[in-house]
Amino acid sequence: MSTEPPETTEDTEPGTPRAADAGDGPADGDAGTGPDTGDRDAGTGTGPGGGTGTGPGGGTGDGDGDRAGQPSEAEAELAAQRVERERIERRRSEREAPIDSGAKLSGTAADLLAAVRAVEGGAKPAATVFGEPEPPRRPAPEPVRRPRAEPGAPAATAPETVEAVRRALADGGAPEALAPQVAALFGEGAADLLRGDPWQLLRVAGVRPDQADGFARALLGAECGPDDERRGRAVTVWLLEQAALAGHTALEMPALTAALAGQGVPDPGEAVQHALAEGDALAFQDALDEPGAPAARGEEEESGQEAERPVRVLVGLERYALAEESLADALARLVNSAPRQDGSAEDWERAAAGADSAADLIRAVAANGLVLHTGGEASRAEPAALLRTARGLGLRAWAATHSALGRTRFGALLAASGGPEPEAAPAVATLAGLLSGSEGPGRDADGALDLDLLVVLDAPQLDVESAALLAESLPDGARLVLAGDPGVLWSAGPGRVFADLLTARACPQIASRCPDPGPLGELVSGVGVGELNQVEAPGKEIVIVPVRDAGEAVHRTVQLVADSVPRAIGVPAEQTQVITPGHGGAAGTRALNAALKERLNPGPGRFGGFDPGDRVAHSPAPGRTVLGQVVKADAAGLHLSCGGEAVVVPKDRVEQSVRHGWALTAHQAAGGRWPAVVAVLPGDAVQALSRPWVYTAFGLAERHLSVVQGVEQALPRAVAEVPAKPRTTRLPALLAPQVPPTA
Known part of the structure; x- marks a missing residue:
């Protein structure tokens, strides 16, 4: 070295x-x-x-006007840049009017607007409760996967609603620039909702409890207090959202109540109960199997007596709870159903015998609806061999990758190794494109993906919601292979699907023996x-x-x-x-x-x-x-070239998404x-x-x-x-009653 x-x-x-x-x-x-x-x-x-x-x-050729011999268009572009230089700030202010108005704020209101804008731009909220210790600098945040609609997306909110929210925010000392976002979040009655329950402002991404407290004090006066039931419910939901940003799909009750106490809630247990009663959160009891539990259950059956089993109580947001339960059900369906009989057992075995390192993977996929495949970069050759084999047997087989770069790389690997046939190409899509229908085989009359085999590369990047949507989209009898390197970072969104499945041992696991070469x-x-x-x-x-x-x-x-x-x-x-x-x-x-x-x-x-x-x-x-790369900009927005595809980002979304x-x-x-x-x-x-x-x-x-x-x-x-930071999830416990662990 x-x-x-x-x-x-x-x-x-x-x-x-x-x-x-x-x-x-x-x-x-x-x-x-x-x-x-x-x-x-x-x-x-x-x-x-x-x-x-x-x-x-x-x-595109217009990025650098200082080089000699540029075409006349580039020279014109440089001249235009010189002319525009003095007007850049004015153009920005026109485009970012809400931000400019917020820039005139000071004190608490300015801090609140800055926090919201930081989160809209990808920064972690300042009060990170469940994250790792931050380094002694302005922290570099974890990807923000907000459990709500992106701010500014719904543009059809009635003007009178926005104006009413603006007045409510002003009365509470909050930045009026948040009005469109709050109105889009809460709808027609947003102003009345804020005045009746000011702590609902915590649902706006980037707002912290201390900022919501200041807003509540300004609106409620003497009625505002730390023991207010409305505050306890709102802080409970906020903490669960913070946990989701840190990767948890739920929190154990002791962790949640401790966090509530840290936020100054006098009776954390009561606050959680109020949140549950109002439907803001859901509670679960997951059985825990202690060492020796299977033997103990056998003794219970013989004696006819039922002993109490230890449980853990968890609290989570509905969207992640439903996604995790849906994922467990869909995976159990794949595991417990016989895969569609495409090709005889002899055909599969003949293909496996000539597949070298991919033989074990091919044999596992032939007999099972769900298979996990682990390995580093070199191991991608094995899913590629599986895909070629399945195509050769007449299966509608596709691969999905986490990114466009991964799609290009895996497509090149397939091409270099001789398959699939050109008329069947492309056989690789990004996961987002596959689920949206913009890439891949499309969907059949029942709404399921029109395929027999799906190989998902980069499986550790699957969050629980994407994984649930994917598993639900597979038709009966389809085969699913999740392939990836278990040592890499987990998903940006909540959950640790691939790691949970490896732990649950709910299906065959094939470990690649292909080491990555070189130093x-x-x-x-x-x-x-x-x-x-x-x-x-x-x-x-x-x-x-x-x-x-x-x-x-x-x-x-x-x-x-x-x-x-x-x-x-x-x-x-x-x-x-x-x-x-x-x-x-x-x-x-x-x-x-x-x-x-x-x-x-x-x-x-x-x-x-x-x-x-x-x-x-x-x-x-x-x-x-x-x-991608910037090509140009016009009235339609910022034009990008991303993986060979033209993408136009609307003008009002550039700041938040590029x-x-x-x-x-x-x-x-x-x-x-x-x-x-x-x-x-x-x-x-x-x-x-x-x-x-x-x-x-x-x-x-x-x-x-x-x-x-x-x-x-x-x-x-x-x-x-320092291994991976633990995440609290329910998937292994949800799978256990439905899928017996494999050997």
């Missing part, structure tokens, strides 16, 4: 840290997918290098078992760049992407991806993207902070990220792989380190990994000692 940059320059002095110090890895709780308003001013940066530079490859494969495999090993990297596949502070981390990252990696490794800047713990901080995605834009595609950001040629991360829905994409968090990058990766781990990220983050970030590199790190010995300690 090399301990100096690919090509030593004045920006990268050689270092001699132990190889075990190479790496990076903040926790999964510190990775986000939602956009952030901080990127709006990313037209200039703090990175080194001159203010000029060519744009990323594959652009990178050796490094990542070691991290997966808790060891940060020294790895020989004669071709500079792994490089350590020690840094003293965040500013130096940004400086050296820009130098690596723009100079050293292209010259020494042969990977151009547009094929190099920067991965960092989160969006905030001096070396988060905002700071890195600003510096990389200045070096790689400088411009005034005349289109809401963006210019043609900018690399971007588009979040069309919470928890989803699509990578950020620059030269630097991503690990959750944003999940499902993708790049020829070169620069993993940035500044010293202030020590508290966010975990094995899953390191494993995920390092595993994104195909040929080369540069690690810009200042955490020193905290890294190997985290890899050895």
Whole structure:
């Protein structure tokens, strides 16, 4: 493993840290997918290098007007940029009028509006109750999957309703700019609802209990108190929503009551009961099997006496409770039903006999409706072989990936290995496209997916709601294969579906024996078992760049992407991806993207902070990220090219759903792989380190990994000692009565 940059320059002095110090890895709780308003001013940066530079490859040609020999359109574009530079701020203010009005606020109202805008842009609420300890910097948030409609989406709210809400907000000292969002959330009677129960403001994403308390005091006066039943119910729901953002589908009663006490609720138990009585939450009792429980039940049957079994009491929001129960029922249907007889047993066995490492997977799928497949990047060859086999036997077989990048990679793997036939292609879709109907086989007359076999890659990224919708969409007799690497970060949304199924042992599990090759494969495999090993990297596949502070981390990252990696490794800047713990901080995605834009595609950001040629991360829905490049902007919105597809983001959605994409968090990058990766781990990220983050970030590199790190010995300690943060879910308990565990 090399301990100096690919090509030593004045920006990268050689270092001699132990190889075990190479790496990076903040926790999964510190990775986000939602956009952030901080990127709006990313037209200039703090990175080194001159203010000029060519744009990323594959652009539209109008991203850099400083290059000689540009066509006349590019020259005209540059001239237009100069003319528009003085009017950029005015255009932004017109586009962001609600934000401008909020900018005039001060004190509590300004803080409240800032918190709401931060969450709308992808930031975690300031009062994170169930998350991991934050590093001593502005935290880089976990992806926000809000358990409510996206703000601003419903645009048909009656003007009189919005005006009534505006007056109620003003009377309570809250920013009036929230009126459209609140009106869309609560509907026609929103103003009366707020005046009667001011703590309902907590349902607005980004609002904290202390802010809702201030709003309630202003409206209710002496009637307002911490023991108010309305406050207890609202805080209970808010805490359950915070738990969902941290990945839990429910909370155990002791954890919930302790959190309520921490929020100043005098009688937490009573507050929970009020929330349950009003239907704001649901309670469950899940039986716990202690060691020896099966034997004890056998003794009960012989004696005819029924002994009490231990249970745990959980409280959750209805949407996640119903999704988890629906998922358990759908999976039990797959497990307990005989798969459709497509091809004889002899045909399946003949195909398995000639499939090398995929033989066990093919045999398991032949006889079962649900199969789990585990392994790293190299193991994808086995689902590819399964898909070819199934197509050859006449099955309508498809694969689904988490991202468009994953779809492209798996499609290339299929093509390189000789299948499926061109007339049957494409046989790969993104999961979102498959469920929406924009990709894949479509649905049959009964509304089920029109297929016989579905192979889902990147299965650890399945949250409980997506997984429930997917399982419900499969027809009777279909086969489902969930494939993925159990060591990577879990889903951005609530649940840990793949890990829960592995734990429940409800179906056959096939572990791949295909190791990832080369020094990178050796490094990542070691991290997966808790060891940060020294790895020989004669071709500079792994490089350590020690840094003293965040500013130096940004400086050296820009130098690596723009100079050293292209010259020494042969990977151009547009094929190099920067991965960092989160969006905030001096070396988060905002700071890195600003510096990389200045070096790689400088411009005034005349289109809401963006210019043609900018690399971007588009979040069309919470928890989803699509990578692309800016093409142009017009009255219709911002035009992007995402995986070869044209996407138009409406003008009023750009700020909330688009950020620059030269630097991503690990959750944003999940499902993708790049020829070169620069993993940035500044010293202030020590508290966010975990094995899953390191494993995920390092595993994104195909040929080369540069690690810009200042955490020193905290890294190997985290890899050895900090596993994935637990999530409270009900799926194993729901499956247990319906599906007997396999051997």
